[in-house]
Amino acid sequence: MLRSFLSAVVIALLVGAGPAVAEGVALTFDDLPTMALTGDAPYAEATTKALLAGLRRHHLPATGFVIADKLEGDGGVAQTRLARQWLAAGMDLGNHTYSHVSLNKVPVQAYIAEVSRADGVLRPLVAAQGRPLRWFRHPYLETGLTFEARRTFETWLAAHGYRVAPVTMENSDWMFALPYDDAILRHDKAGAAHVQRAYLDYTERVVVWYREAGLQLLGRRPDFVFLLHATRLNADSLDQLAAILRRQDLHAMSLDRAMRDPAYKIADDYAGPDGDEWLSRWSRTLRKDLPWKSFPEPPADIAAENDRLDPSP
Numbered sequence: 001m002l003r004s005f006l007s008a009v010v011i012a013l014l015v016g017a018g019p020a021v022a023e024g025v026a027l028t029f030d031d032l033p034t035m036a037l038t039g040d041a042p043y044a045e046a047t048t049k050a051l052l053a054g055l056r057r058h059h060l061p062a063t064g065f066v067i068a069d070k071l072e073g074d075g076g077v078a079q080t081r082l083a084r085q086w087l088a089a090g091m092d093l094g095n096h097t098y099s100h101v102s103l104n105k106v107p108v109q110a111y112i113a114e115v116s117r118a119d120g121v122l123r124p125l126v127a128a129q130g131r132p133l134r135w136f137r138h139p140y141l142e143t144g145l146t147f148e149a150r151r152t153f154e155t156w157l158a159a160h161g162y163r164v165a166p167v168t169m170e171n172s173d174w175m176f177a178l179p180y181d182d183a184i185l186r187h188d189k190a191g192a193a194h195v196q197r198a199y200l201d202y203t204e205r206v207v208v209w210y211r212e213a214g215l216q217l218l219g220r221r222p223d224f225v226f227l228l229h230a231t232r233l234n235a236d237s238l239d240q241l242a243a244i245l246r247r248q249d250l251h252a253m254s255l256d257r258a259m260r261d262p263a264y265k266i267a268d269d270y271a272g273p274d275g276d277e278w279l280s281r282w283s284r285t286l287r288k289d290l291p292w293k294s295f296p297e298p299p300a301d302i303a304a305e306n307d308r309l310d311p312s313p
């Protein structure tokens with residue numbers, strides 16, 4: 001009896017279960033300067049200001065992935081100012097291509113030209129503040145249909161000092177973002193509060209799922225890399241998001257630090273149409289299933305509202 005109790009304790013310690021062991025989480029925000037229903041400059045400014053203030057208030061380091069063409073052309077000067085505010089707030093910036101194309105949809109050389117063009121916009125911006133530019137995130141998490149495309153692109157990335165920023169936690173925040181913007185822009189306070197409540201409730205359930213899925217897959221919980229977007233919804237929800245991380249024993253860390261977790265050395269040689277996050281990729285490599293049956297469904301009313309506002313596939 002005592003022996004089996006002790007071995008249960010030993011197992012719990014080995015897998016890192018129990019409330020005493022907190023794992024890390026690196027927050028990453030895609031589609032900078034902002035992802036919004038409106039191109040309105042004051043809306044983007046207010047979003048950026050609130051997002052950065054919230055991150056600083058809760059001591060949350062973050063990496064923002066910029067769509068570089070937003071910093072050029074009409075409104076480019078104002079958008080560039082927003083990107084600079086991220087650096088001034090101590091956050092890192094990464095490359096998210098020039099115009100948010102998918103490696104699954106364009107030839108690899110055209111994709112490299114896109115990323116290189118974004119590099120030309122972003123590198124002087126970060127260098128002016130003495131900061132590095134080392135992270136790349138694939139739009140749609142689409143990493144190439146063939147091994148050849150993957151290898152060609154990733155060789156180029158490495159030669160230019162970039163590392164791929166994987167994703168091991170995500171909450172479909174983009175699906176809630178436009179319905180929230182829509183409610184805010186219509187001054188519909190009750191509507192905005194409804195979307196925000198649904199978003200936070202869903203986020204907490206998904207975070208619980210990812211922690212459990214990581215444990216099942218690896219026998220311990222890894223340091224996570226959380227994909228979010230630079231939206232008004234996240235800007236207005238930072239206090240509650242920070243509370244969710246605390247409740248779930250996740251302590252914030254830089255992307256650099258999270259990536260030191262040995263889990264990120266697991267091979268990912270998937271080539272194909274799915275824009276999967278990395279737990280799914282590792283589950284292929286390790287030939288172990290993830291508990292998809294218990295994955296929380298996003299609320300149907302929010303999904304329908306998002307489809308109405310953003311009919312693009």
Ligand SMILES: [Zn+2]
Nearest residue numbers: 030031139140
């Ligand atoms: Zn994106």
